[in-house]
Amino acid sequence: MKYLRQMTIILFFSFIGEFLNEFLPLPVPAGIYGLLIMLLSLMSGVLKVADIKETAMLLIEIMPVMFVPAAVGIMDVTEELSGILLPLVVIIPVTTVAGIGITGLITQTIIRKSCNKRKLK
Amino acid sequence: MIDEFFRDAFFAGAVISLLAYELGLLLKKRFHLAIFNPILIAVICIIACLRLSGTDYDSYNASAKYISYLLTPATVCLALPLYEQLKLLKDNLAAVVCGIAAGAVSGMTGVLILSGLFKLEHTEYVTLLPKSVTTAIGMGISEELGGIVTISVAMIIITGILGNILADLIFSACKIKEPVAKGIALGTCSHAIGTAKAMELGEAEGAMSSLAIAVAGLFTVVLAPIFSGFM
Structure with missing residues (x-):
């Protein structure tokens, strides 16, 4: 169940980012809040690299393709x-x-x- | 009819996006040319398919948006390479901060000068100001300053793809060899799409580029309203 747990942790940090984005009056997107909080958690030892490693590497590897749908939106402007x-x-x-x-x-x-x-x- | 099919099919937009991207990867592997950038190839193929079949962007995006759904979790995960290169960041802190600040300021100064030369209107100028930062931050800035948000998003994506494609050329022309400098330049000037390129270059490049997205975004949030007053 390693991948399921890793995905849960990553989505949890994304959710915290979303929460902060909603309630703090700064123009900082959810992903950046989540990144900073995950970095702090790793630095403080609350979160271990092994808790997220494989799933995080997968998501980073496939990240470029995630921009394709938004880029296709250029056809509308x-x-x-x-x-x-x-x-x-x-x-x-x-x-x-x-x-x-x-x-x-x-x-x-x-x-x-x-x-x-x-x-x- | 095809339009309706796209709207109702759960996987049509997602599958066509992934297939087009795979085609891009294949071309890049075969020809080793920067112009065969998988994102660029995918976008061109998909727009051509949609236009030829008379399908709306919205119908396509009804299922393609689930690919974008993973963008926030993927951005969060950039914390991992950054954490693994934390020592590198501490050793080069002054260079990193100055580099990002210089990049953010010079990018906006460039837009200011050229917008002046082309006699663009204020609305058009502020639409272009946030072109180097990550989409979510850039949309916010464009809206705040009264720009046209959809055009800002298009320019942000084109900037990212250009940075991704031209990085190697610029680095060799300017003799930029330090991995930290390459990462900072890519993240500051072409955000997450540039970071994808930095990840290919190496771990140090990728980590510094991830950091630069966040820091350059914040610098731009503060500086863009000031630049907005210049024209």
């Missing part, structure tokens, strides 16, 4: 998009590529600087 199609075709790729490059470079630069400092000490 094509008319609204047609007026600003050209700006979008430029803005979305440019900001995404630049964002990934800038974020990665800044993170990498700080990591390497602090590594050098540690070595000097």
Whole structure:
């Protein structure tokens, strides 16, 4: 009954996330609340890795396919998009590529600087 | 008739989604090209099928939505890789926080500058502002600022798929080699769909990307209303 118990635990944390999302006035989605609470539970030892491992890995592995139905929803907004199609075709790729490059470079630069400092000490 | 069948069949939308995704996986394995991204291939195939058969999105989604049902539990489970890489996070805390903040600010600055250049209206501008954050947070921000939520969702998904497809290219062009930096860049700029790519790259990348989704989302919640006032 390992998988059933793991699924129960994971859905329970999702439910806590849903509960917090409903009653706290912050724009934080249920999944993020659940993630933070599960992380705290793992850190405090209330929850053991073995309690969720296999089912959690399965869910993470199949996660990309879960975006497909929402992405297909794009077919319903094509008319609204047609007026600003050209700006979008430029803005979305440019900001995404630049964002990934800038974020990665800044993170990498700080990591390497602090590594050098540690070595000097 | 097909439309009715879709609406009544319990598994039609779910099965067509999974089959289309499998086809995407097969093409990717066969051709090793980033453009054969399984999500992208699946979406294109499904839209083509629905259009050709005259089926509504709602009829398709009546059963496909059960696939999305697992999205919240799957997001919760991202806590596991993050927990297993906690030491890595502690060792690189300053870099991680600065990187995510820089990513969130530069993304929105980019949208601001280009929206100005294209003379977009305020509504269109705020619709694009939350494009890099995870769907649930982005929808909230778009609604709050008076954007068009359905378009925001579409842009968020396209941003995610672009990040997923182009990541390797950008990393090699910018000589980004640190696994932590790769993960933070993917999670900050293309949320959960980028994180799927980070998971493929490695455990450290996946864990940092999961963390970045949450932190970048929160930064954007705070900063987007300020950016909204700039145009």
